[in-house]
Each structure stands twice: as structure tokens, then as C-alpha cells.
Amino acid sequence: MDPTRNPYCPGAGSPPPALVGRDAELETIRIAIERLRLGRFAKSVILTGLRGVGKTVLLQEFRRLGQSRDWVCQPLEASEGMRFPQAMAELVRKVLLRLSPAQNMADRAKRALGVLKSFQMRWNLPDGAGDLSVGLDPVPGWADSGLLDEDLAGLFAEVGEAARERQKGVLVTVDEVQYLKRKDLAALIVGLHQVSQEQLPFLVVGAGLPSVPALAGEAKSYAERLFNFRSINRLGDDDAKAALVEPADEEGVVWRPDALDQIVRETRGYPYFLQEFGKQAWDLADGPAEITGSDVDAAVATAVDELDTGFFSVRIDRTTDSEREYLVAMASLGKGPYASGRVAATMGKDTPGVGPVRDKLIKKGLCYSPRWGEIDFTVPLFDDFVRRRLRQSAGFRQR
Ligand SMILES: Nc1ncnc2c1ncn2[C@@H]1O[C@H](COP(=O)(O)OP(=O)(O)OP(=O)(O)O)[C@@H](O)[C@H]1O
Ligand SMILES: [Mg+2]
Structure with a gap:
């Protein structure tokens, strides 16, 4: 069928045409945002799951949720060898600028930029505040202890205060948490623990591989009390079918039941595979408006080939x-x-x-x-x- 109308989208972080089976996670974040807005306590959340299960697209969805509540939402993706203090300083700078545009900077945000300047000086970082820091003095005694956990807590608290003053909130998402160095993860945990006592509208949601709870536990023993770890799994049969049926329906295309059963069997309900098999079956189907079991038969080899040369191969390269x-x-x-x-x-x-x-x-x-x-x-x-x-x-x- 017409590939230009093909709705399926296999790809790292590619938003699916229908995000199914994740209502509980979306509800958790919605509640956390609402609680923080009311000045109540909410735990930070860490999603864990295998590759391709849909962590990154959920983080995107959380940010969309935050934006719809007028929160400033900022992503960070950890990588091996990343300089964590620098990444945090850059992130805080972006958040502050978005909270309070330069021409209209509220006092609290100005002070927060001063604290950021202290942090950057203490951690020998380039002056991330750029032009805005001209004429701005560092705020000594804040975020400049040289202990990363304390300094991060100081920075986060400033960001939270600046957000509260503007009657907004801040959502930071950290993807690929497993790549954080142990000392950086420990500093993040302790820093978040400290700001969480102040019930500021500042929420961090992480995502990473199933190794993350153990890594967090090794980094800091009380991590499991501070974070709400949620494991993201493959989709159940009904959700897996809905992930294929809903987008096709919008294009006026019907999946035959045997075709759906076969794809669910082949993919075991893993979201990335559902998108890949759905895409190949659509392209190979004669149509004009249905996808049959024999279309899926024909698509299996191509889909497996695509996965082998892309999704799987990049892992062993x-x-x-x-x-x-x-x-x-x-x-x-x-x-x-x-x-x-x-x-x-x-x-x-x-x-x-x-x-x-x-x-x-x-x-x-x-x-x-x-x-x-x-x-x-x-x-x-x-x-x-x-x-x-x-x-x-x-x-x-x-x-
Ligand atoms: N709930 C869902 N329903 C349907 N498709 C989904 C769902 N979640 C993710 N997908 C699809 O699965 C694929 C992988 O999603 P994503 O990149 O978010 O996974 P991930 O868990 O972040 O993987 P990785 O660990 O490799 O980063 C994408 O093509 C996306 O469109
Ligand atoms: Mg991802």
C-alpha cells in the first residue's frame, strides 16, 4: 500500500502513531505535577526497561504533559564520558532563561543565575550564562562548596524557587541514566533528596535500562525510598493490537485478525518490533484497504532483515x-x-x-x-x- 501514508515509525525516540498501554505512567506523572503545584511532596520517578520498549517516547510525553500545565520542561540524555556538572549547568541555564526571558528577568531568576555563576566558577566550567551574566555577580556561599551533591541541591533549589515565584514548575527528564558515573548518580540522588524536602515545583524523571535500580542502590542506599522505580514492559496482546489497529483505522485500513495474531506472536508485543513489522506489512500489502495474514507472511523476512541491520547491529558494532x-x-x-x-x-x-x-x-x-x-x-x-x-x-x- 501507499508508503507515503504508512503511519508506523520504528526508530529510537520516534513518537508512535498511537501511544498505548502507558496510562498508569502518565497518570503517575500527572499526579506528581499537580501535587507539586499545590506545594505537596511528590517522588521523582525512574522508568526502567529493555531497549526499544518505549522509555524515551514516554519521557517526551511527560514533557508534553508538563508543557500543557505551563511548566518548563528540559531533557538531558546521559552518555558515556559525559561531564555531569557541565551538563547540569547548561541545563539549569536553559531552564532559567525559559522561566524568565532576559528582557523581563524576575529577581529570583537573576539570583539563580548568580548562583549558577558561583557553581560554574567552583567547578571550573565555562560561563554558561553567556551574555546574561555580564554585570551579574556570583552569589558566594551557594552551590560552590565543591561537594557536587550539595551544590546540585543548591542549584535545584534556586531553580525551584524561581519557578515558584513565576507560578510555574520545572520538569527535567534524564534519559539513559545507566551511563551516569556512580559518583554523579549519587550526587543527583542526594541533591534531589535535599530539594524534595522543600516541596518546590521541581520534578526529575529519569529513564534507563533495568540495571538502574541496582546502580542507584549502590550509589546511595536510600535511593529506592526517594525514587519511584517503574518498570516499562512489552505490551499485552490487546494493547499490542491497538498499537497497530488505531493508526490504520485513521487511514481507513483494516487489519485481518489472523494478521494481527501473527504480528503479536512474532514481536512478543515489544513496541519497537511492532512498529517495524507494522511498517513492512503495510508497505508490502496489496491493499487497497486491508492487511492480511499473507501480507504479514511476506513481511516477516524484510522486517527481520531491517532489525538485524539496524536495531540489533548497532548494539554489537x-x-x-x-x-x-x-x-x-x-x-x-x-x-x-x-x-x-x-x-x-x-x-x-x-x-x-x-x-x-x-x-x-x-x-x-x-x-x-x-x-x-x-x-x-x-x-x-x-x-x-x-x-x-x-x-x-x-x-x-x-x-
Ligand atoms: N506505547 C507504545 N505504543 C506503541 N509504540 C510504541 C510505544 N512506545 C514506544 N513505541 C515505539 O517503539 C519504538 C522505541 O521507542 P523508544 O525509543 O522510546 O524506546 P526506548 O525504551 O527509549 O529504547 P532504548 O532503550 O533503545 O533507548 C519507537 O519506534 C516508538 O514509536
Ligand atoms: Mg531511549
């Missing part, structure tokens, strides 16, 4: 030979989670011997440890992909 050997050993054991000892034994080694490789894979976000002594892929159906690759090319290990 940055792995070393020994890391790949570990992934192959995992996949050879069937479905996860896998006992680390068995993976090591499959490689003819003992657990400590492969510990560094295992740690590297966790650090790169390819694997996580669901429980002590266990390991699993962070990418759904990755075991199938590795086995397919092995079949296709005997040279996969050496690639």
Missing part, C-alpha cells in the same frame, strides 16, 4: 572479539536469564576469568544482571539475533 564470544556463549544457552557460571563454563573458563568482559558488556548497556549471579541481554530477542548471525556467518566470532 562497538564490541570486541572477547565480548562477542561472551554474547555467543549466552545465546547458545537458549533464552535468558543465564547463570554467569554457566556462561563462563560454556567458554571453557571460570566466572572470575570472564568477569571483566561481563562488566564491560554491562557498562556498554548490552547486558544487565537481573539477580546476583545472573546475566541477561538488555535488548529483547537479542539471543535469536545472535543465533541467526551465527548461522549466517561462521565468521561472526571473528568479525
Whole structure:
């Protein structure tokens, strides 16, 4: 059928044509925003889930929700090697400018910019306030202790006060939380803990891989009390079908029931896969206004191929030979989670011997440890992909 009308959109952070099955999460954030508006306490939220399950698009939706309440919403995406104090300073600067445009800057926002200046001087950061800081003095004694948690708490509190003065609020989303260094994550947790006592309209929502609760717990023991960890899972059958049916319906196209059942089976309800299979089935269908089981049959190979060369391949592009050997050993054991000892034994080694490789894979976000002594892929159906690759090319290990 006409690809220009194809509604499905597989892609990292691509907003789906129908965002289904996430009402509970949206309600949690709506309530948090309303409570903070009333000066009540609300916990920060961290979404956790496998790759492609829909964390980033939910963060976008939260920001849209915040904007509709006239909140200033600012995203941050963590990456390996990111300089966290600098990223925070840049983020705070953007928030302050959006809270209070330069020509019309309220006193509280001016003071907050002064505090930001102190923070930047203490942390040897470039002067992020730019032209606006001309004639602005740093505010000594605020956000300049040299202890990142205290200084972040000081900055966040200023932002919260500036927002309150303007009768607004601030929502910061932090994506890919697993890439934050342990000390940065600890500082963020403690900093948020301190400002949360003041019940300011300042909310942080994070998202990351399933390893995040454990990382947060290691960084600070009371993290689980401070954050509301919500795990984002694949969609149930009815929601998975709705994710395909609703967008087609808007285009006057109908999915045959057997076609839907087959896609749900193939994708196991994982949102990224639903978008990819939906897209290929639409393009291959003869139409004019329905998608049948045989259209899906024809689409499977193309969809799998697209996923293999895109979604899955990007994950292994940055792995070393020994890391790949570990992934192959995992996949050879069937479905996860896998006992680390068995993976090591499959490689003819003992657990400590492969510990560094295992740690590297966790650090790169390819694997996580669901429980002590266990390991699993962070990418759904990755075991199938590795086995397919092995079949296709005997040279996969050496690639
Ligand atoms: N609730 C949903 N309903 C339908 N499609 C969805 C839903 N959530 C996400 N998708 C689709 O799934 C794909 C992946 O979404 P997204 O990039 O948000 O996942 P993610 O969890 O952030 O993945 P990663 O961990 O790789 O960053 C996108 O193509 C998006 O359109
Ligand atoms: Mg994402």
C-alpha cells in the first residue's frame, strides 16, 4: 500500500502513531505535577526497561504533559564520558532563561543565575550564562562548596524557587541514566533528596535500562525510598493490537485478525518490533484497504532483515572479539536469564576469568544482571539475533 501514508515509525525516540498501554505512567506523572503545584511532596520517578520498549517516547510525553500545565520542561540524555556538572549547568541555564526571558528577568531568576555563576566558577566550567551574566555577580556561599551533591541541591533549589515565584514548575527528564558515573548518580540522588524536602515545583524523571535500580542502590542506599522505580514492559496482546489497529483505522485500513495474531506472536508485543513489522506489512500489502495474514507472511523476512541491520547491529558494532564470544556463549544457552557460571563454563573458563568482559558488556548497556549471579541481554530477542548471525556467518566470532 501507499508508503507515503504508512503511519508506523520504528526508530529510537520516534513518537508512535498511537501511544498505548502507558496510562498508569502518565497518570503517575500527572499526579506528581499537580501535587507539586499545590506545594505537596511528590517522588521523582525512574522508568526502567529493555531497549526499544518505549522509555524515551514516554519521557517526551511527560514533557508534553508538563508543557500543557505551563511548566518548563528540559531533557538531558546521559552518555558515556559525559561531564555531569557541565551538563547540569547548561541545563539549569536553559531552564532559567525559559522561566524568565532576559528582557523581563524576575529577581529570583537573576539570583539563580548568580548562583549558577558561583557553581560554574567552583567547578571550573565555562560561563554558561553567556551574555546574561555580564554585570551579574556570583552569589558566594551557594552551590560552590565543591561537594557536587550539595551544590546540585543548591542549584535545584534556586531553580525551584524561581519557578515558584513565576507560578510555574520545572520538569527535567534524564534519559539513559545507566551511563551516569556512580559518583554523579549519587550526587543527583542526594541533591534531589535535599530539594524534595522543600516541596518546590521541581520534578526529575529519569529513564534507563533495568540495571538502574541496582546502580542507584549502590550509589546511595536510600535511593529506592526517594525514587519511584517503574518498570516499562512489552505490551499485552490487546494493547499490542491497538498499537497497530488505531493508526490504520485513521487511514481507513483494516487489519485481518489472523494478521494481527501473527504480528503479536512474532514481536512478543515489544513496541519497537511492532512498529517495524507494522511498517513492512503495510508497505508490502496489496491493499487497497486491508492487511492480511499473507501480507504479514511476506513481511516477516524484510522486517527481520531491517532489525538485524539496524536495531540489533548497532548494539554489537562497538564490541570486541572477547565480548562477542561472551554474547555467543549466552545465546547458545537458549533464552535468558543465564547463570554467569554457566556462561563462563560454556567458554571453557571460570566466572572470575570472564568477569571483566561481563562488566564491560554491562557498562556498554548490552547486558544487565537481573539477580546476583545472573546475566541477561538488555535488548529483547537479542539471543535469536545472535543465533541467526551465527548461522549466517561462521565468521561472526571473528568479525
Ligand atoms: N506505547 C507504545 N505504543 C506503541 N509504540 C510504541 C510505544 N512506545 C514506544 N513505541 C515505539 O517503539 C519504538 C522505541 O521507542 P523508544 O525509543 O522510546 O524506546 P526506548 O525504551 O527509549 O529504547 P532504548 O532503550 O533503545 O533507548 C519507537 O519506534 C516508538 O514509536
Ligand atoms: Mg531511549
